Amino acid sequence: METRPPLWATADAVTAAAAPSRRKFLATCAVLAFAAGCRSIASNSRSTYALIHDPHPDDYRPIVRGLIEAVLAFEDPRFPKVRVEEVQDRLLALFPLEAEARYVGLQKAFMLFDDVELFPDPALPIVDAEGAAVDARERESAAALAAESRDKVAQDRVLYETFRQGQGTEARFSRLPLAARRHYLELWGGSAFVVRRQFYGSVKSLVMIAAYSHPAFWEAIGYGGGSFQPDPTSTR
Amino acid sequence: MTHIDADIVIVGSGAAGGVLAATLAEHTRARIVLLEKGPHYTGRFFTPREWDMRVLYADEGRRSTDDGAIPVRGGECVGGGTTVNVALSFDPVRSVWDDWRSRYGLQAFSFDATANDYGVAGLNMATCLAEVRRRINVHTPPDDAVNDNNRALENGCRALGITTRRFALNMRECVRCGHCSEGCAYDAKQGTLLTYVPDAVARGVQLIHHCDVGEIVMEKKGGGLQAAGIRGRVRPTVAGSQPNTVAAGALRVRARLVIVAAGAVESPSLLVRSRHPDPHGTLGRGLVLHPSLPIIGLMPRELSNYQGITGTVYSDHFYASHGFYLECLFGHPVYGSTVLPTIGPEHFEMMLAYRRIAGFGVMLVDSVDPKNRVEWDAVTGKPRIVYRVAESDKHRLRFAARTGIEIMLAAGAEEALLPSEEAIGPLPRPRFRQAAEARYCQELRFEPHRTTITSAHCQATLKMAEDPRLGTLSSRGESHAVRRLVVCDSSAFPTSCGANPMLSIMTLARYQARRIAAEMARYES
Numbered sequence: 001m002e003t004r005p006p007l008w009a010t011a012d013a014v015t016a017a018a019a020p021s022r023r024k025f026l027a028t029c030a031v032l033a034f035a036a037g038c039r040s041i042a043s044n045s046r047s048t049y050a051l052i053h054d055p056h057p058d059d060y061r062p063i064v065r066g067l068i069e070a071v072l073a074f075e076d077p078r079f080p081k082v083r084v085e086e087v088q089d090r091l092l093a094l095f096p097l098e099a100e101a102r103y104v105g106l107q108k109a110f111m112l113f114d115d116v117e118l119f120p121d122p123a124l125p126i127v128d129a130e131g132a133a134v135d136a137r138e139r140e141s142a143a144a145l146a147a148e149s150r151d152k153v154a155q156d157r158v159l160y161e162t163f164r165q166g167q168g169t170e171a172r173f174s175r176l177p178l179a180a181r182r183h184y185l186e187l188w189g190g191s192a193f194v195v196r197r198q199f200y201g202s203v204k205s206l207v208m209i210a211a212y213s214h215p216a217f218w219e220a221i222g223y224g225g226g227s228f229q230p231d232p233t234s235t236r
Numbered sequence: 237m238t239h240i241d242a243d244i245v246i247v248g249s250g251a252a253g254g255v256l257a258a259t260l261a262e263h264t265r266a267r268i269v270l271l272e273k274g275p276h277y278t279g280r281f282f283t284p285r286e287w288d289m290r291v292l293y294a295d296e297g298r299r300s301t302d303d304g305a306i307p308v309r310g311g312e313c314v315g316g317g318t319t320v321n322v323a324l325s326f327d328p329v330r331s332v333w334d335d336w337r338s339r340y341g342l343q344a345f346s347f348d349a350t351a352n353d354y355g356v357a358g359l360n361m362a363t364c365l366a367e368v369r370r371r372i373n374v375h376t377p378p379d380d381a382v383n384d385n386n387r388a389l390e391n392g393c394r395a396l397g398i399t400t401r402r403f404a405l406n407m408r409e410c411v412r413c414g415h416c417s418e419g420c421a422y423d424a425k426q427g428t429l430l431t432y433v434p435d436a437v438a439r440g441v442q443l444i445h446h447c448d449v450g451e452i453v454m455e456k457k458g459g460g461l462q463a464a465g466i467r468g469r470v471r472p473t474v475a476g477s478q479p480n481t482v483a484a485g486a487l488r489v490r491a492r493l494v495i496v497a498a499g500a501v502e503s504p505s506l507l508v509r510s511r512h513p514d515p516h517g518t519l520g521r522g523l524v525l526h527p528s529l530p531i532i533g534l535m536p537r538e539l540s541n542y543q544g545i546t547g548t549v550y551s552d553h554f555y556a557s558h559g560f561y562l563e564c565l566f567g568h569p570v571y572g573s574t575v576l577p578t579i580g581p582e583h584f585e586m587m588l589a590y591r592r593i594a595g596f597g598v599m600l601v602d603s604v605d606p607k608n609r610v611e612w613d614a615v616t617g618k619p620r621i622v623y624r625v626a627e628s629d630k631h632r633l634r635f636a637a638r639t640g641i642e643i644m645l646a647a648g649a650e651e652a653l654l655p656s657e658e659a660i661g662p663l664p665r666p667r668f669r670q671a672a673e674a675r676y677c678q679e680l681r682f683e684p685h686r687t688t689i690t691s692a693h694c695q696a697t698l699k700m701a702e703d704p705r706l707g708t709l710s711s712r713g714e715s716h717a718v719r720r721l722v723v724c725d726s727s728a729f730p731t732s733c734g735a736n737p738m739l740s741i742m743t744l745a746r747y748q749a750r751r752i753a754a755e756m757a758r759y760e761s
Contacts, residue, residue: 071579072579073581078584079584182579182580186579189579189686190657190686194683194685197683197685198304198305198684198685201304202304204574208574209287209570209573209574212569213286213570217587218569220588221569221587221588222538222590223542223568223591
């Protein structure tokens with residue numbers, strides 16, 4: 001019988017994959033420098049900080065709370081009598097951000113998202129992920145990728161200007177007033193970068209699932225479907 | 237380590253695997269082992285709580301294309317997709333099989349009920365289809381089973397002169413609760429969970445669930461490769477599942493014939509993991525997944541569409557000309573809240589109108605593009621689904637969206653909308669109050685993560701084709717490269733099968749199982 005390790009033994013594969021991904025990161029830095037014209041070193045070091053530091057729950061919990069308030073409509077008088085904390089507890093119970101390694105990427109994304117001033121400048125991990133997403137279909141040249149990145153950055157800067165004109169200078173999402181938080185989250189939903197829109201979609205899904213899987217929300221919208229139980233006396 | 241000596245091992249217990257196991261047990265004396273990756277849940281476990289029932293789905297319902305843009309639903313439990321689908325039973329589309337015959341060189345698969353394919357008495361598609369339809373009780377429900385939502389689609393189409401039809405469904409004594417997708421708690425839906433899998437077990441087939449098949453064991457024999465069984469691992473049985481037939485731990489099954497029936501995502505992944513040769517770059521390539529676009533309507537009165545049989549009405553009016561179906565569908569609040577566009581007050585306003593919402597879906601029969609594919613990602617230990625909607629398909633999808641909006645407004649909706657945040661024409665979002673606005677659908681770009689497209693019908697990743705440059709499998713479903721290996725599921729279709737695939741898959745499985753039973757000698761020498 002053959003003794004080669006099966007491809008599906010993933011633990012070893014993860015370790016083996018670490019090195020190539022570091023190379024990919026460096027390659028991305030080069031693409032990024034090209035795309036951004038080497039500007040804004042300060043904000044890039046802030047995004048790099050967010051990339052390499054594992055955030056503490058205290059760091060991203062206010063961001064999650066701010067997102068829940070932005071995605072739902074607690075201010076509406078018809079909204080179910082549920083507190084933000086309850087939705088947050090439920091979200092963290094359904095999606096254990098703190099307990100499971102697979103959520104580390106999302107934690108970091110929260111930190112990058114929180115830094116409002118990074119929006120007009122291409123944050124490293126965003127360009128990196130975007131490159132991978134664009135690359136998935138056909139391997140494109142670094143130059144083409146950089147040109148596309150430049151174009152996307154320009155589009156997002158236009159969005160950012162409209163946001164800044166209305167919303168002052170606050171640098172942290174979690175400290176913005178509610179209307180501005182919603183506007184800022186919508187910038188991500190309308191971004192030229194697929195990965196920014198993906199973040200918007202992921203956040204929306206997490207919050208909606210936490211809310212609308214809960215009976216209090218069923219009542220508010222008149223949904224009676226989840227309340228009945230199959231007849232326990234039926235013979236199966 | 238559990239070691240089993242069998243004659244035939246089947247990977248997957250869904251629309252294909254269940255039928256294969258029962259039919260082979262009926263027509264042979266072979267020792268058969270049926271493997272399923274998911275748990276063995278039964279009616280008693282199923283509840284209407286859609287979030288709890290995510291465990292019935294692959295990756296707990298989070299499976300999507302690699303860019304996260306298209307959620308790809310697939311059942312991962314005993315019965316597979318037939319446990320979680322809404323029972324839509326389309327006969328195999330004969331024009332598609334004729335097309336496969338001419339373009340992919342497919343042989344046999346006669347639709348003549350008197351044909352004896354491969355010289356096997358009574359082996360033909362018509363007979364196999366009739367047998368399957370009988371076993372899973374395919375029938376068209378009575379008129380009083382049509383709920384308000386389906387009535388809306390019917391009315392809207394009628395107002396515009398678009399023909400509609402009634403679905404045939406595989407049910408028995410349905411109580412019309414509206415929770416097909418959470419598994420049938422009433423044992424009414426006649427999926428393989430309740431039909432062919434119990435038939436197989438009653439005839440002595442050993443069912444092993446919670447089973448991750450790592451690879452097909454391939455041996456060198458006579459200058460070529462030959463499948464000799466599988467290696468895998470049985471996970472501990474989760475709460476709510478029926479007990480397993482073996483202990484958790486490593487599993488080795490030796491068999492003279494390996495049949496892969498794990499669906500169009502898992503089957504090619506298994507072949508890649510097993511280092512199946514791929515001399516012509518066909519393995520996993522040419523994926524189609526029936527991109528689907530929900531059409532949402534806000535009606536002037538309450539309909540409570542989450543109750544009743546989910547789908548009873550559809551239209552194939554545009555199938556021949558544009559290759560899409562309009563099919564009634566409806567979601568419960570978790571699905572609904574994630575699909576409805578926007579956030580905050582605008583979104584909540586739509587959720588408040590939940591009882592007034594009507595919905596149906598455009599299901600596009602997409603074209604084959606070899607760049608769309610399934611890969612095995614050893615780093616994540618999961619299949620990687622790479623799919624982008626082709627430009628020519630987007631063109632058809634725009635027309636379908638426009639038509640869908642017009643139908644929804646003709647059905648009486650105050651407002652019709654798409655699950656999209658794209659600005660089109662003068663509209664900041666695709667929300668329409670007048671039919672004249674529907675023409676702006678021509679400007680839809682279907683950008684990932686801006687417009688929601690969904691999928692539940694992956695197909696065509698291995699492809700039957702007599703020319704090995706066009707497909708991985710022969711018309712018999714046998715691998716061109718590895719002996720004693722048959723693939724029989726939706727991955728074996730050369731292209732889309734042209735409709736919701738369950739009955740096409742089950743008919744194919746019945747056909748191949750009867751052929752294998754008559755040709756066992758092919759796998760013994």
